[in-house]
Amino acid sequence: MAYTVRMADPFLPWDQYGKPARTRQPLSREAIVDAAMKIIDEQGLSALSMRAVAQALDTGPASLYAHVANKEQLIDLVLDRVYGEIEVPEIDPARWQEQLKDFTRSGLKVILSHRGLSAAMLGGPPMGPNGLRLMEASVGLAHAAGLSEAHAAFMGELVGQYIAVNALEQETFRERFGAASEDEVSEWVDQFRGYLQSLPPERFPTLVALARSGALMSPNTEEERFEMGLDILVRGLASYIESRN
């Protein structure tokens, strides 16, 4: 067996007498969430494992379980921290439509800045402190728009789902074509268009017409698509509210 240097060895000059050479900061829930967040931001949610978090903290995976119930809870904790980054509006009933849109846009931007986390948003309603803040904002907005609290609560969920689904869609698209150049993407689109054109027009009249019509999908960029869906959502809400009066 080889001789290995131990921290407590009093003969090493860099070892300050009385305390161990390098006190690693002790494990804590906060430190664990920090480490998890860093992994997600750098490598995406799919790279998050209890083992990776443990390694970042220079310990073994089993040690994490003293501070966190399981991986699911850890992700929820990260998610709630991320929710804290989303700006919420001061509610102005007269401008609820524009405020709701801004809120949704800001939510999308934040969640997209933590790769892969959008998938975790669909795990259930946000129940952490920051999640409740968001709930209050969107439910409050819908309430100010004229919905009962109960209907407004449902509306808050719709908005959250809209953000999550859009973030997820944009992420999976980037994952599939992220490495590809613009040329490669448009080549792929051309191929797909060609495939649609080759379908039997009796059974697929609209898709064939679509392929022939030039643009495959008219809201073309991610942003245009997000905005169009958001417009439809807000229009639907406004129409629903009107129908109740």
Next chain:
Amino acid sequence: MAYTVRMADPFLPWDQYGKPARTRQPLSREAIVDAAMKIIDEQGLSALSMRAVAQALDTGPASLYAHVANKEQLIDLVLDRVYGEIEVPEIDPARWQEQLKDFTRSGLKVILSHRGLSAAMLGGPPMGPNGLRLMEASVGLAHAAGLSEAHAAFMGELVGQYIAVNALEQETFRERFGAASEDEVSEWVDQFRGYLQSLPPERFPTLVALARSGALMSPNTEEERFEMGLDILVRGLASYIESRN
């Protein structure tokens, strides 16, 4: 080493001369998809593993890779088969709203009957043969309603996302409370209501009012919630279409 019975052993009485005793049907993509589907229906998508599929087919996991590129592709194949179970309407432009709603309802019902699969729906636009059939139906419906093909294509995606998100929500709810009795659920709701009531009313005015107002969420059942969201979606679409004329 123990003597092990071999299929070709000519001395065993149940071994019919000339062909092996039990010719297992050969592996095929179809058989693999069958087996995967059975596992999903019985135990949910989370129980689907290449190893489980292989075991069901009495072989090793490596054998599957001669017929299927990877697990992701296998899930896509299962998904497309499930898409085949969804009924599509004969398009009648005058009734597009009701037809769209029926189509969405039928889609939800089918996807819910294959536990966990809804999560896979969010992996991208459906590109298999049955998926294209659905695309033609929803895009055709939106086109009949007055949208350009390109806008209609985007609309088709919205509908798919709405189905997926609702199925996913209902499934995660059942997963979390599926084992619980109605009493346990309502006890949990009461607890949550109490928590909301205890929040500082200055910072959470709407949530506190909501908790005090009795019903936590007004569309109460899964079905009511689905229908209300669907109503909002269709209203939004109708309003959007009108604004373009």
Next chain:
DNA sequence: ACCTGAACACCGTTCAAGT
């Protein structure tokens, strides 16, 4: 061409043992 056993490089979580 298809199938196989064995291996690679991972997972989340538990548990007895240490401090």
Next chain:
DNA sequence: ACCTGAACACCGTTCAAGT
């Protein structure tokens, strides 16, 4: 109370070898 090493019971996928 907190941390650890080791193990349990899994994963998806690859690869050389067999038929």
